[in-house]
Amino acid sequence: MKGGSFGQYLQSCLDDFNTICNNLLKLKDIAITIALDDFGTGYSSFLYLKNLPIDKVKIAKEFVQGITGEYGRKSQVIINSIISLAKEIDIDVVCEGVETSRQVDYLLKAQCKYAQGYHFYKPLTAEELEEKKVLCAHSHTP
Incomplete structure (x- = not known):
């Protein structure tokens, strides 16, 4: 050194x-809500969950997209474990990279409350998001 x-x-x-x-x-x-992104890859660590004031953990898309692939069982076990752990320490879970109905079905069975990905919407600009929020608000009025 x-x-x-x-x-x-x-x-x-x-x-x-x-x-x-x-x-x-x-x-x-x-x-302000604090989220730990891409959990399970790179520098993410269980120590962050233990020592930082994290509100949400975002499971990396590599695990979600692998649910139905060659290593599907391993991805499922990892996702289930993260969801279970997060519930025990009062942290919300968001699954990233959801692209198919089969992935959504699995995540619902695994009791994952939040997900994001192309299955729901492509990435939006701030203006597009505001427009969507306005449309949703108007569509729910009596």
């Missing part, structure tokens, strides 16, 4: 983590 010891590096990481945690708490204080 250049310019310092491993211990100094670790302390720096811990300081950064504490700063991140404090900033997330400030956001929650003003009613």
Whole structure:
């Protein structure tokens, strides 16, 4: 390591983590929801669920899209485990990358309340989203 010891590096990481945690708490204080994206891939960690003030965990699309594929059973077990764990620690779950009715059916059986993906809508601009909200609001009036 250049310019310092491993211990100094670790302390720096811990300081950064504490700063991140404090900033997330400030956001929650003003009613902002915190979501951990792409859970199960990359740098996502169970430590984040334990130590950060997370409201939602978003299961990575690789697991959702794999539900019906070659490794379907493994994807199903992973999704079920994340949903079960999240319920136990009062964190909502969102499944990303939902593209088919079969995926929706499976996620409903797995008691996943929230999902996103092309099955529901393609990505929308802010203006398109506002228009959809207005249309939905008007369609539900008596």
